[in-house]
Amino acid sequence: MEATETVRDRDRDRHRSPEATPGVICSELDIVYTVFGARKKATTTEGEQPWLERFLRQRRQVDTGNVRKVHAVKGVSFVARHGEAVGIIGRNGSGKSTLLRAIAGLIPPSGGRAWAAGRPALLGVNAVLLTGLTGSRNVMIGGLALGLSPREVRARYDDIVEFSGIGDFVDLPMSAYSSGMGARLRFAISTAATPDILMIDEALATGDAEFQARSRERIAEIREQAGTVFLVSHSNAAIRESCDRVLWMDQGRLIMDGPTEDVVSAYEASHRKGGR
């Protein structure tokens, strides 16, 4: 992909200084979601209850309100440098995706502060892209939203479609894609612009072996160009292969931050201890 030359590439030597410059800084970052439509009790048993009780319970729910807060990321601090590939691991719901969205500038911090260099591209499992629209429309919209000009997107269009390997399906709405096809297209779009910061949230998991190999190459290329890469994955093998540093999240807190091998083995040891 020669077409990935951007203005930013020209000054990449600046990033190659011995003590690499920071790409992302988080300082005591807090993210709190507000959830609407939360209900205290399960609704599945409602049909079997006498109407009076149901009525009373509904009354009570109106009183308590149905807005709740989820404190998804709590006081996370770290500095990631240019050219670094940082893995993020942790159990389901531990706040990994939320942390990524926050450092992509997509969710404003509820507390603490965060800084980032340049334009981040976030690649999520079910993020981006308008599923009612065709793949080619999504290539254009995604490219524009990543800061390319229409001409640049058109120039890269063939590369993007080729890399995604979805062929004639680009003219079908994305709702007709398999999850792997969607993931490939998203990956192709997000990396077309050589982002300063690439964040991958389990987006590679649904791809086949060939795609995973190609995407690993692409990740290496981006790191080479002094970008910062974040990878969220439940596959410890993938983390070991691509990352040199790992953050371990649990219940919204960053509980360990260090070289890949140390953190991943501690994480593996923790399930053995906890899960027997």
Add this chain to the structure above:
Amino acid sequence: MSSVSTEPEILSPTETLVDVTSMPTPPPLSPEECAELARSAGLSELGVRPHRRHYLREIWEFRHLVWHLSSAQAYATNQNNHLGQLWAVINPLLLVGSYYLIFGLLLKTRGGTENYIAFLTVGIFVFGYSASAIIAGARAVTANIGLVRALRFPRAILPMSVTLTQLLVSLPAFGVLLVMIPLTGEPFSWHWLLFGPALVLQTVINLGIAFFLARIVNAARDTANLVPVVIRLARYVSGVFFSITHYAGHGLVSMLLLYQPLAVTMTIGREALMDQYPLTWSSWAAAGIWAVVLGAGGLVFFWRGEGRYGSD
């Protein structure tokens, strides 16, 4: 931090625990050190509102995104049925037919109008565009929260593209309008050309209202439910089916009804297309003033919330 600690913390993400006490964590930098490092490395802070001039430049840089989002979404609106884009024309025609039956033949609100069908058609189509743009604009941020949480762009793009989408969706209806008007017996005239500028003024007014509502609805969801109600009310007092001056006279109430933004856009539309309504300075000036006040005021109001969109 303070905004968080005052909220009661209700849920923790997961209930399982690992023993973390024995694990090493590198000493993190203090907030001041972080800020200093960020400044020296030239990083930009996330979740803060950009400067006003900077914001305008960003919007300008993303202008192509507005266009591509709008055209794609306008096209997708009528895509999932067999007649497809034809519905964009059939729908307004059916609407005119049914309103003519109710208001022209049954309720007889045609007082003071010479060409009631033309009067009604302009009213329905012009108001219809405002109504759909305002209702969709109010949800511009909340309905696109997926996009907000996936891509970084100035959020003012959303009300803009939603308004433009509704304009594009309404264009076939305006085409029908321009074909119908001469059929109802209106003579051709040069001032038909003014229908274009009238549409531009109306679009800016709609956009301004969308800016205001989008931020309000994002902050307080429940208000979104009031918007359609207010619009429905406005439909009956803005002179869609009847001439305000004929039924409400020339008093203060009539002036208020006549010069509110939604009525003014219909007035200038009728002045452009209908022989009975000569061009008047007052209505065009009123439309221009509304466009400037609502457009600029709305953008500033929306910009003040930038950096907080997507937080809940």
